[in-house]
Amino acid sequence: MKRKAFITGITGQDGSYLAEILLEKDYEVFGMVRRSSSFNTARIDHIFGEVELVFGDLCDGSVLNQLMRTIRPDEVYNLGAQSHVRVSFDVPEYTADTDAMGTLRLLDAIREEGVQARFYQASSSEMFGKAREIPQTEETPFHPRSPYGVSKVFSYWITRNYREAYGMFAVNGILFNHESPRRGPTFVTRKITRAVGAILRGEQNELRLGNLDAKRDWGYAKDYMDGAWRMLQADEPDDFVLATGETHSVEEFLDAAFGHGGLEWRDYVQIDERYFRPAEVDVLIGDYSKAKEKLGWEPNVRFEELVRMMVDADRERGKLEEHYL
Numbered sequence: 001m002k003r004k005a006f007i008t009g010i011t012g013q014d015g016s017y018l019a020e021i022l023l024e025k026d027y028e029v030f031g032m033v034r035r036s037s038s039f040n041t042a043r044i045d046h047i048f049g050e051v052e053l054v055f056g057d058l059c060d061g062s063v064l065n066q067l068m069r070t071i072r073p074d075e076v077y078n079l080g081a082q083s084h085v086r087v088s089f090d091v092p093e094y095t096a097d098t099d100a101m102g103t104l105r106l107l108d109a110i111r112e113e114g115v116q117a118r119f120y121q122a123s124s125s126e127m128f129g130k131a132r133e134i135p136q137t138e139e140t141p142f143h144p145r146s147p148y149g150v151s152k153v154f155s156y157w158i159t160r161n162y163r164e165a166y167g168m169f170a171v172n173g174i175l176f177n178h179e180s181p182r183r184g185p186t187f188v189t190r191k192i193t194r195a196v197g198a199i200l201r202g203e204q205n206e207l208r209l210g211n212l213d214a215k216r217d218w219g220y221a222k223d224y225m226d227g228a229w230r231m232l233q234a235d236e237p238d239d240f241v242l243a244t245g246e247t248h249s250v251e252e253f254l255d256a257a258f259g260h261g262g263l264e265w266r267d268y269v270q271i272d273e274r275y276f277r278p279a280e281v282d283v284l285i286g287d288y289s290k291a292k293e294k295l296g297w298e299p300n301v302r303f304e305e306l307v308r309m310m311v312d313a314d315r316e317r318g319k320l321e322e323h324y325l
């Protein structure tokens with residue numbers, strides 16, 4: 001019998017890579033999608049016939065119960081979220097409903113329906129926020145700086161609580177920023193690499209950005225989804241940081257991306273205060289030694305290669321308005 005995996009957020013960056021990884025391992029893959037007035041499956045169209053898509057929403061508890069009851073998965077990956085930090089200041093209540101309450105609804109659906117599933121929660125380095133120490137580990141206290149970060153802290157703790165209270169195999173992957181050619185176009189890395197492609201095609205001559213001093217630990221999404229799968233294969237449920245252990249500023253990303261395209265970013269970038277945040281996370285850098293020791297996990301792709309991969313993909317794509325990804 002094939003193992004069954006259920007993924008929320010399958011249409012997102014991470015969900016698409018995870019679905020590919022699980023199909024390669026011969027899982028039966030179920031993905032929850034939201035109804036949309038336009039297509040929202042571009043990242044999984046290439047595996048459309050191999051995965052089973054079901055409609056649902058993390059804000060709708062009754063459908064989560066029904067899906068757990070009928071599918072009875074062996075592994076549940078909760079990747080669905082309103083994942084944009086800046087947007088979470090504009091829609092804090094919706095962000096909390098999806099990113100905090102949604103996790104509780106899903107955990108409770110598993111428990112109430114008596115499903116023996118292992119559960120992965122997409123926790124985030126954004127929980128460290130105004131970071132208390134450098135680098136951040138599984139033991140670093142949280143100080144979230146956005147409605148998104150606060151919601152993820154709730155989800156982190158409710159996941160641990162269901163593990164401790166009900167003996168569920170429920171884990172938190174505390175993932176630092178991870179990117180790819182499939183990264184959403186409004187996150188800073190992809191916004192930059194898409195702009196490089198568009199500038200080189202003569203379609204764009206300006207890039208408006210916010211805080212260039214922020215530093216992030218940027219890795220490759222596919223590596224991180226391999227790590228998420230490993231967490232659910234461990235002997236005991238536990239929480240793990242996945243990171244590269246390197247940090248770079250947005251300005252360094254600009255240097256690398258525009259440089260790879262043979263361009264000087266200062267000729268194109270305008271600072272626009274619309275992209276500043278009411279509260280910022282200044283520096284993130286993770287220590288992944290626990291994942292290395294206990295899961296044998298290490299990042300394969302580092303900063304320079306990641307930037308080149310993203311710029312090359314965006315150079316090859318057609319006109320900006322014709323591609324969603």
Ligand code: NAP
Nearest residue numbers: 009011012013014057058079080081083098122124177178
């Ligand atoms: P993403 O590309 O923004 O994908 C988010 C996914 O969640 C999409 O499939 C989206 O569906 C779905 N979704 C949004 N609201 C939903 C709702 N109310 N009910 C059900 N599904 C909903 O995000 P990602 O980069 O793949 O990240 C995956 C997860 O990891 C998220 O939980 C994110 O917060 C977390 N995380 C990401 C990073 C990172 O650097 N990428 C780091 C740490 C943690 P639509 O396609 O219909 O919008």
Ligand code: GDD
Nearest residue numbers: 083085124125126176177186187188189209210211214275
């Ligand atoms: N999005 C965006 N757009 N960010 C900008 C811009 C801009 O025009 N200009 C500067 N930045 C800065 C932000 O202020 C932030 O400090 C940094 O670039 C990274 O922003 P994002 O790419 O939006 O990512 P994030 O770090 O806020 O959040 C991502 O990583 C988290 C993990 O730490 C998201 O993927 C979250 O879902 C994830 O949890």
